[in-house]
Amino acid sequence: xxxxxxxxxxxxxxxxxxxxxxxxxxxxxxxxxxxxxxxxxxxxxxxxxxxxxxxxxxxxxxxxxxxxxxxxxxxxxxxxxx
Numbered sequence: 001x002x003x004x005x006x007x008x009x010x011x012x013x014x015x016x017x018x019x020x021x022x023x024x025x026x027x028x029x030x031x032x033x034x035x036x037x038x039x040x041x042x043x044x045x046x047x048x049x050x051x052x053x054x055x056x057x058x059x060x061x062x063x064x065x066x067x068x069x070x071x072x073x074x075x076x077x078x079x080x081x082x
Contacts, residue, residue: 013041014064014073017051021063 009031016027028038042062045051052065064070 010041010045011073011076013038013045014050014069017062017064018070018073021054021061023059023061027062 012031013027016022016030022030024035024039024042027033027042028035031038042051042053046053046062049065050069051062053060053062055061
């Protein structure tokens with residue numbers, strides 16, 4: 001799991017999900033990235049249990065899996081800036 005948090009792009013994606021859930025296209029637009037790149041990243045994060053997803057019609061929305069993920073992100077960012 002810590003390997004997942006060591007990647008800047010994955011950490012940035014998790015940061016975007018701290019306040020609200022988002023679909024792949026929203027995350028891709030916010031990061032100026034390809035949808036396929038963000039989708040692959042979310043697949044990895046989901047496999048590690050860091051994000052969850054829910055389907056609403058044709059859209060799949062991603063969110064942090066639980067509050068502990070948010071705390072891990074905060075701790076990782078705090079140590080990175082020391």
